[in-house]
Amino acid sequence: MARVRIADVAAAAGVSPTTASHALTGRRPVSAATLANVRKAVADLNYRANAVARSLRTQRTLAVALIVPDITNPFYPMVARGVQDTISDAGYQLIICSTDADLARELRALRDMVSRAVDGMIVSLFRASDDDLADVAASGIPFVMLGPMEGPNLGDRVMGDDRVSVSEATRKLLNSGRKCIAFVGAAQGVGPGDSRLAGYEDAMLAAGVALDPNLILRSDYSRAGARAATAQLVGREPPVDAIICANDLTAIGVMDALKIAGLSVPSDVAVIGFDDIESAALVSPALTTVDNRAYDKGVVCGRILLQRMSGEITGAFRHIVVPSHFVVRESA
Amino acid sequence: MARVRIADVAAAAGVSPTTASHALTGRRPVSAATLANVRKAVADLNYRANAVARSLRTQRTLAVALIVPDITNPFYPMVARGVQDTISDAGYQLIICSTDADLARELRALRDMVSRAVDGMIVSLFRASDDDLADVAASGIPFVMLGPMEGPNLGDRVMGDDRVSVSEATRKLLNSGRKCIAFVGAAQGVGPGDSRLAGYEDAMLAAGVALDPNLILRSDYSRAGARAATAQLVGREPPVDAIICANDLTAIGVMDALKIAGLSVPSDVAVIGFDDIESAALVSPALTTVDNRAYDKGVVCGRILLQRMSGEITGAFRHIVVPSHFVVRESA
DNA sequence: CGATAGTTCCAAATCGATTTGTGTCAAGCT
DNA sequence: AGCTTGACACAAATCGATTTGGAACTATCG
Structure with a gap:
């Protein structure tokens, strides 16, 4: 119970603490016999160097x-x-x-x-x-x-490179013929949502599509929050046919809401998440997303x-x- | 960059290190004036006690x-x-x-x-x-x-109480009329699978149902492993109408396999998992499981x-x- | 043989805090 | 006045390792 110190090891090996330390750290050479003695003493006494004391001295x-x-x-x-x-x-x-x-x-x-x-x-x-x-x-x-x-x-x-990758994801939706793309994100300044929104905006503007503030919703990264927010998107004219989400949980909540509204994914509405959490591959339909590595x-x-x-x-x-x-x- | 020591604080406050320590730890009383001086010196110098040195001395x-x-x-x-x-x-x-x-x-x-x-x-x-x-x-x-x-x-x-709770889950399946219940678990001795299997066995024996070794499969707690294992369970006669799983990922893999085999959950086969991981609520149909708290x-x-x-x-x-x-x- | 270099080891200093033992001084009490 | 008590501060010891500066001893070589 009483901790074994290097002095105890040294005593058992018949050398000074200095020498025991040198034997164990290899900081200076010791004779083969001494090394063996010290090693044996360490094993016999079950010595473990006190990391606190060592750190104090070595400053690491x-x-x-x-x-x-x-x-x-x-x-x-x-x-x-x-x-x-x-x-x-x-x-x-x-x-x-x-x-x-x-x-x-x-x-x-x-x-x-x-x-x-x-x-x-x-x-x-x-x-x-x-x-x-x-x-x-x-x-x-x-x-x-x-x-x-x-x-x-x-x-x-x-x-x-959240901004770039969301921008690319958005571009892909545009290229595949989606016309009315919404973004469901988080409150401004909270977490990584801002840069992802910026990516969405980049792609829309680059494609010459004017930004519609009504298509940009604030949520809180949670499934329930996204579900509530999505309600505002259904029934619009022209109909929303794609939704980019700030993270995967948001995307899953969005899909909940779409299912309730009787819309099918991806034929009616495409959904893209962010993170690639384990659940992303488990939901149905499986979520297309961005792996954050x-x-x-x-x-x-x-x-x-x-x-x-x-x-x-x-x-x-x-x-x-x-x-x-x-x-x-x-x-x- | 050079770390501030308590000696520096003491010097700045015009007292000894001892007194500075007493002022900061409250181990012994110091005058109000001294306390104020030490506090001020700490703030001025941005002193943070070195936890390594303190631990060495206090043995905590x-x-x-x-x-x-x-x-x-x-x-x-x-x-x-x-x-x-x-x-x-x-x-x-x-x-x-x-x-x-x-x-x-x-x-x-x-x-x-x-x-x-x-x-x-x-x-x-x-x-x-x-x-x-x-x-x-x-x-x-x-x-x-x-x-x-x-x-x-x-x-x-x-x-x-894995054993007890799995036993209860199994009993509920039996009570609801399921006749042929399988267990998909892990290799013996690896993780908590053994006690969960024991719970399954307890319930079966208590209900007077003989254990069928062909209904007890070994997997590896993974989704893919469970998917492969489940293949052995479909097409049996009498048909398996319920599966208890060692954990949720296993259950999800089992459901994958059942879907591929054209069986529906829970009408054809009931599935129960263990852990209640986040994904359990996200899969479809949502997984009935045991919360491991x-x-x-x-x-x-x-x-x-x-x-x-x-x-x-x-x-x-x-x-x-x-x-x-x-x-x-x-x-x- | 004496000088030099190379081994091998030890005593003491060190890291930065806390804690112990002691001394001083002022206030309170008889 | 004399004694006790409490408040307050400091010097020195301590925690357990590593590291520095020699000392002692042995080989090697001219």
């Missing part, structure tokens, strides 16, 4: 923090997996903090991770302001921002962070775009 | 580790949320480690968390053996096991751990069962 924790708005949103676990697969070979542990998209919790997580002296951070914030990130930057801990948000140039940034984004974040932490790259912050894939299924 | 990290097989399985993020909501008020940070149900990673995570001296652990293991947990127990760190697995009495345990299990784990860490409970380990809910939708 071998830990990377991932701060996300909501771990139950399937996007983030997939990001986490990408990060972990990337950094764990270099010996880093991933610490995941979920903040519930709550400002106080976001701030607390940021402060706490700085205080715990993690070696690097990957942050995806919904509410925190630039000043809060400035605090992190001031601490000298390298960090990567994940998400579409604009912001100060305080660290590296990894983002999707969560895993790959995690990998990219992990890689940049590794390079920053090792000093391999310094100076100017990178802005890396991870392009999305269009996933064609049945709904469009 | 205020961190709890959650070790799970796969963070992308929606069950575990929900558990994480329950844990976090429970422990964060007490000042604990949650550290989530995903092990990919890989033995080497499970061991590494266990060792690493012991080495990092977390104050408590919640572990859900797929592969690791009892000895490995014995190491954790030997370290004196309290831990809670989450999952249905049998095992040594080394720590507190939180589990579902991930969030509540997280809360229970967190509560027990808090009590152990505070010394509020000691001695004999608890075995807590979190009963499941039957969720009736359209498929049965």
Whole structure:
């Protein structure tokens, strides 16, 4: 129960703590006999170095923090997996903090991770302001921002090309002969909805179609919210024959409403989502959507962070775009 | 960039580090004037206590580790949320480690968390053996096991009543007149499938129905696997008129196969899943299933751990069962 | 043989906080 | 006045590892 210290190991091996440390870390050479003795003592006593003490001395924790708005949103676990697969070979542990998209919790997580002296951070914030990130930057801990948000140039940034990919999806609908295309999104400034709406607008304008504000609805990324919003779209003249949605849950809610209204997808109305969550392939008709490449984004974040932490790259912050894939299924 | 230490704060406030520490921790009283000076110095210098140094001295990290097989399985993020909501008020940070149900990673995570001296652990293991947990127990760190697995009495345990609830679900099918009920599960010893199968068997035997080995299929918890397995069930005589599944994904795969075979759910065949994942409500027909209460299990784990860490409970380990809910939708 | 280089090991300093032991001073009480 | 008590501040020890600066000892070589 009483923890074994390196001094105990050293005593058992008949050497000084210094030598035991050198034997275990390989920082300086020790004789083969000493090495064997120390190894044996470690095994006999079941010694595990105290990472807290080591970190204090070495000024490294071998830990990377991932701060996300909501771990139950399937996007983030997939990001986490990408990060972990990337950094764990270099010996880093991933610490995941979920903040519930709550400002106080976001701030607390940021402060706490700085205080715990993690070696690097990957942050995806919904509410925190630039000043809060400035605090992190001031601490000298390298960090990567994940998400579409604009912001100060305080660290590296990894983002999707939401705007471009939604624009392309919209163009495809136009090319396939859809005439009246609506967009169901989120309140302004909340999450990634704005850039997706911008993509929709880009494509419409590029095709010479005037934007109709009545075809742009605000929702809240939820299935129920989308269902309610869609009610406003049915029965219009000319009839809406395609709907672009800010995310997959919205698209599923839209399809609920269409079914209730007696419209069939995709023959009457085409529907396109965003994210490619697992459910997208499960609903009927299966959802045509845009894969946001969560895993790959995690990998990219992990890689940049590794390079920053090792000093391999310094100076100017990178802005890396991870392009999305269009996933064609049945709904469009 | 150079980190601010408490000595710097003390200097700025014109007191000794000792006094600064007392002012900040409240461990001993200080004069109002001193307190104000120290607070001001903290604000001016933007001081954040180094948690590593503090942990070394206090022998507490205020961190709890959650070790799970796969963070992308929606069950575990929900558990994480329950844990976090429970422990964060007490000042604990949650550290989530995903092990990919890989033995080497499970061991590494266990060792690493012991080495990092977390104050408590919640572990859900797929592969690791009892000895490995014995190491954790030997370290004196309290831990809670989450999952249905049998095992040594080394720590507190939180589990579902999978067997009972599947048994009840099966009984309901029998009561509603289903005659030929199959079970699609997983390979023996992998995950929670065994106890669910046992529940199926309990109900069948209790109803005086002999078990037919041909009605018990092994799959792998995946949609595709279940689809393939189900092929063996169609066209039998007497026809299978109900299928109990080890989890929801399996159930969804089963429904895929039934649709292909031209059978309708639930009129020809009733289907029941387990877990109540988000997709369960999204598929068509919506899946009747058993809610495994991930969030509540997280809360229970967190509560027990808090009590152990505070010394509020000691001695004999608890075995807590979190009963499941039957969720009736359209498929049965 | 003496100088030099190379091994091998140890004592002590260090990381940055908290905690213990002690001293000082002023107020309260007999 | 003398004694006790409490408030307040500081110096030094402490947590458990790593790292620095030598010391001791052994080979090698001219």
